Amino acid sequence: MLNYVPPGTGDIYYMRILLAVQRGCTTYESIRTVNGITYSSFQDACYSMGLLCDDREFIVAINEVAELASGHQLRKLFAMLPISNSISNPERVWNATWTLLADGILYERRKALKNQGLNMTDDELKNLCLIEIEKILNSNTRSLRDYQSMPYPEMSHVRLFQNKLIEEELAYDTNDLTHTNLYTEQKMTHEQRLVFDEILNAVITDSGGFYFVYGHGGCGKTFIWNGLSSAIRSRGKIVLNVASSGIASLLLPGGRTAHSRFSIPITITDESTCNIKHGSLKAELLIQNLK
Known part of the structure; x- marks a missing residue:
């Protein structure tokens, strides 16, 4: 028995x-x-052996409800299926309907970051959608980990979308920056444009480099930095503008002092290091800035 x-x-x-x-x-x-x-x-x-149903009725139901319901409502519906033990294979239903379940997530991210040009890969959308489903399950004392076949979101990736420092650096309006960049390029002298193109190309091609631009006051150094900032940020990348003093940092969009941005100690010794802890929000910001 x-x-x-x-x-x-x-x-x-x-x-x-x-x-x-x-x-x-x-x-x-x-x-x-x-x-x-x-x-x-x-x-x-x-x-x-044909002992289980194929959950096709749930896939059909989600597709039908999607015509009237929001993505958030669909995610709540999907989460209730395994909670109520109504579904045999959650992963099969997930794979067939995840695009519907992820509806609205990209819009919300664009709204939160104030970046209408933001795009995400399918993997990023899936990950964020799984995060939202996990939240719903958690509120019912359940988790995606309770269902062996279901994927679980990458938590390291989750933190990037919850990092206020990263959100702040990505919150620029890319459309406005594109127009600003075009205007700036038109106003550049031939010499300024050579410097601008050289540095921007190093960023776009990810070839790296160290550049030192010098000249007397009023020759347009800050003008070039501001142009580079708008050009790079308009491409959805992070730019960390720093200066040695607070007054100089105010001349740069989103500028900070080097001591503030990199947690440089005031008193410097041979053993001094930047006080940035591994895994902190600031550490993640710097890592994203290098990508």
Whole structure:
């Protein structure tokens, strides 16, 4: 006699189903073996024997509801399916409907960052969508980790979208910056344009380099820096403008003093280091700035 096992227990539940129909099993592998094929999980073995539904009705339901419901409402609907043990394979439904479940996420990010030109890859959208689903599950004392087949969001990637320092540096209006950049380039002298193109090309091609621009006061050094800032930020990249003094930093868009930005100690010794802790918000900002 086999004891009752609730559907929410995962692999034990699927093993319980197989034990009711499989005969002569002596090992776990033999329980998962169907017609000479040993499956990687009890759930897959159940599917191969037609013992489980394919969850097609849930995929159809989400597609139908998507015509009227918002992405947030769809994500709540999806989260309720595994919570109520109504779904056999959450990953299969996720793979078929994730584009609908992620509806509105890109818009919200553009709105939060004030960057209408922001784009995300499918992997980034999936990750953010899984984060939202995880929040809903957590509010019901559940987690995506409770369902072995479901992917779990990359938490290191999550922090980048919760880092206020990174959001602040990406919150520039790329459309306005593009117009500003075009105007700035038109006003540049031939010599300024040579410097501008050389540095901008190093950034775009990721070739790197160290550049020292010097000249007497009023020759347009700050004009070049401001032009480079708008040109690079208009491409959705992070620019960290620093200066040696507070007055000089005010001349740069989003400028900071070097001591403030890089946590340089006031009193310098041979053993001094910048006070930036590993994994901190500022450390993540600097890492993103290098990408």
